[in-house]
């Protein structure tokens with residue numbers, strides 16, 4: 384079943400904003416380092432709303448499909464070995480501009496270049512152990528959400544704090 388990832392929302396004044404969903408995955412290194420709570424806490428504090436989540440060991444086929452764009456890269460085999468080596472926590476979060484905002488709070492791919500204050504900048508050291516994945520565009524988010532989650536695993540609900548997050 385196809386999952387909606389972008390939705391136009393109208394408030395009482397008739398203004399509209401675009402709500403997006405994006406796919407995030409806390410990687411095996413962060414799970415092993417007991418950072419799941421810390422990371423989810425940062426995402427929640429930013430105002431992004433959790434609409435789905437699951438703790439799982441990634442099957443080889445899912446890892447290969449998820450990282451299909453990197454098949455030809457020299458680090459591909461190590462990347463697949465790493466992501467399938469121990470459990471991950473996969474999530475879908477929702478919010479205005481969620482794809483962009485989550486990439487910002489995650490920080491640059493290489494933690495050695497990621498700004499302090501970002502998840503990778505604060506918690507990671509090396510590119511092969513960079514803590515978390517986040518979809519890089521609305522298109523990838525759509526693809527990745529559909530790859531990792533079934534429609535019935537995601538919840539549609541209005542957060543009680545939304546009037547304090549959006550005009």
Ligand code: DAT
Nearest residue numbers: 453458462491492510511513515516517519
């Ligand atoms: P991102 O995860 O920021 O979207 P990406 O899509 O370019 O980055 O790469 C996917 C993952 O592959 C990345 O999170 C870590 C790994 N990776 C990327 N570049 C690498 C490199 N030069 N050496 C080792 N691993 C790398």
Ligand code: MG
Nearest residue numbers: 516517518519
């Ligand atoms: Mg990427």
